[in-house]
Amino acid sequence: MKYLSTRGQSPAQNFQQVLLTGLAPDGGLYVPDKLPQFSVKQIRDLKGLSYPDLAMVIITPFIDGEIEEKELGRIIKSSYANFNHPKVAPLSQLGENEWILELYHGPTLAFKDFALQVLGRLLEYILAKQNKRVVVLGATSGDTGSAALEGCRHSDHVDIFILHPHQRVSDVQRKQMTTVSDDNVFNLAVEGSFDDCQRIVKAAFADQSFLPEDRQLVAVNSINWARIMMQIVYYFSAALELGGPDKNVSFSVPTGNFGDIYAGYLAKRMGLPVDRLVVATNTNDILHRFISKNEYSTTDLSHTCSPSMDILISSNFERYLFDLFKRDGAALADFMSRFSREALSVSESQWRELKSFFDSASVDDELTCKTIAQVYSDHGVLLDPHTAVGVRAARECLGKKMGNERAAVITLATADPAKFGEAIAKAGLKTPALPSHIQDLFEREERYTVIPNSLDVVTDFIQRNARVSG
Ligand SMILES: *Cc1c(COP(=O)(O)O)cnc(C)c1O
Numbered sequence: 001m002k003y004l005s006t007r008g009q010s011p012a013q014n015f016q017q018v019l020l021t022g023l024a025p026d027g028g029l030y031v032p033d034k035l036p037q038f039s040v041k042q043i044r045d046l047k048g049l050s051y052p053d054l055a056m057v058i059i060t061p062f063i064d065g066e067i068e069e070k071e072l073g074r075i076i077k078s079s080y081a082n083f084n085h086p087k088v089a090p091l092s093q094l095g096e097n098e099w100i101l102e103l104y105h106g107p108t109l110a111f112k113d114f115a116l117q118v119l120g121r122l123l124e125y126i127l128a129k130q131n132k133r134v135v136v137l138g139a140t141s142g143d144t145g146s147a148a149l150e151g152c153r154h155s156d157h158v159d160i161f162i163l164h165p166h167q168r169v170s171d172v173q174r175k176q177m178t179t180v181s182d183d184n185v186f187n188l189a190v191e192g193s194f195d196d197c198q199r200i201v202k203a204a205f206a207d208q209s210f211l212p213e214d215r216q217l218v219a220v221n222s223i224n225w226a227r228i229m230m231q232i233v234y235y236f237s238a239a240l241e242l243g244g245p246d247k248n249v250s251f252s253v254p255t256g257n258f259g260d261i262y263a264g265y266l267a268k269r270m271g272l273p274v275d276r277l278v279v280a281t282n283t284n285d286i287l288h289r290f291i292s293k294n295e296y297s298t299t300d301l302s303h304t305c306s307p308s309m310d311i312l313i314s315s316n317f318e319r320y321l322f323d324l325f326k327r328d329g330a331a332l333a334d335f336m337s338r339f340s341r342e343a344l345s346v347s348e349s350q351w352r353e354l355k356s357f358f359d360s361a362s363v364d365d366e367l368t369c370k371t372i373a374q375v376y377s378d379h380g381v382l383l384d385p386h387t388a389v390g391v392r393a394a395r396e397c398l399g400k401k402m403g404n405e406r407a408a409v410i411t412l413a414t415a416d417p418a419k420f421g422e423a424i425a426k427a428g429l430k431t432p433a434l435p436s437h438i439q440d441l442f443e444r445e446e447r448y449t450v451i452p453n454s455l456d457v458v459t460d461f462i463q464r465n466a467r468v469s470g
Pocket of ligand 1: 110111112142143144222254255256257258259260261308309386414415
């Protein structure tokens with residue numbers, strides 16, 4: 001399998017090359033040149049597999065023999081062995097035909113662990129084999145950071161630098177990052193927004209001349225293909241558990257950078273019977289405006305009680321647009337270059353195609369809190385604010401269909417409510433306790449550096465702190 005850049009100007013790469021990088025040199029994102037296809041019968045035969053075994057079946061075609069099967073099996077197994085639930089990704093029911101998929105049983109309590117536990121181990125395996133050191137650089141709206149640190153902290157071949165927006169992540173999110181004490185870990189609090197952090201990271205990837213000669217940057221954001229790949233798996237596991245492929249399911253996905261829902265789109269394109277995909281956003285609603293009104297334009301960022309989705313520019317949306325532009329990299333590059341300057345729209349037929357896959361809704365903080373309170377009183381289930389946005393959006397878009405046997409609606413529960421005590425309190429409920437393995441989080445010592453919103457300051461910091469080889 002080969003991976004192409006969405007901007008069409010960089011040579012195709014194989015899986016290992018794509019794993020060890022971020023953006024393509026032309027500024028695009030890598031996507032597989034073709035998707036593996038699963039027939040209804042093949043999907044039916046996946047029933048009953050354990051989560052790691054299912055993951056092996058789904059990702060093997062993407063890795064295409066570049067990592068020895070036995071080694072891959074060991075990496076996958078150990079990645080999910082430290083999840084706090086025997087099913088890894090359990091479903092729980094709210095109402096009739098209404099479910100949540102609990103993706104927060106990993107070590108850092110958000111869905112990011114599904115991919116980053118694996119990514120950290122894949123990197124360590126390949127780098128050890130090549131006897132190479134890299135610099136991992138990432139931007140986080142809160143959850144990627146801790147999951148990436150957890151995945152990479154034990155690596156002898158990685159120095160990891162994580163940028164988060166200063167004072168714009170929850171207390172638990174910050175502490176989960178800044179209390180990691182390993183020497184190869186650096187946290188930078190940028191005086192700016194997540195989009196500022198993401199912009200700095202992309203610029204650093206585009207010009208890596210500040211690094212020592214034998215080093216390169218590796219991405220842990222969802223611009224890294226391996227993250228998307230690992231997230232396809234739980235769409236299959238959830239659908240299989242609710243009667244798929246012989247029954248259709250729909251998914252509602254709390255969306256920020258569009259990585260998680262893009263994995264759902266790929267699952268559907270690979271043959272999984274998925275009815276609708278709901279893009280659930282908070283008041284940072286650019287994707288909702290595009291899907292509902294064919295208007296693709298930025299506005300000002302608002303800071304909400306679901307901070308992991310406080311994002312204006314969703315990087316992974318470009319991967320979907322590549323398909324919408326019939327894989328014409330030049331046309332997409334032109335579209336993206338006009339984006340920062342003007343409000344854009346796509347042709348009628350493109351918009352129709354977009355709407356054939358996606359529904360969307362935008363949910364404000366007040367409704368988010370109301371949903372948390374209501375679901376708790378109706379079903380005794382405590383939702384984190386991101387998941388509440390997803391549940392509310394699902395009800396808004398698909399409420400009428402929920403009575404219909406054919407379409408069970410599954411909202412991805414992207415984080416443990418214990419990570420967002422502030423929002424839970426706002427909803428009038430008692431702040432949930434942290435799970436036992438991080439119960440002393442607030443007593444641990446924090447270590448991070450506050451820096452201005454500046455590319456030069458970041459590259460300078462990395463240059464001074466990346467450890468010398470050997
Ligand atoms: C990262 C994150 C999201 C958004 O996921 P994307 O893949 O960026 O769309 C939603 N909820 C939580 C809790 C997250 O950590």
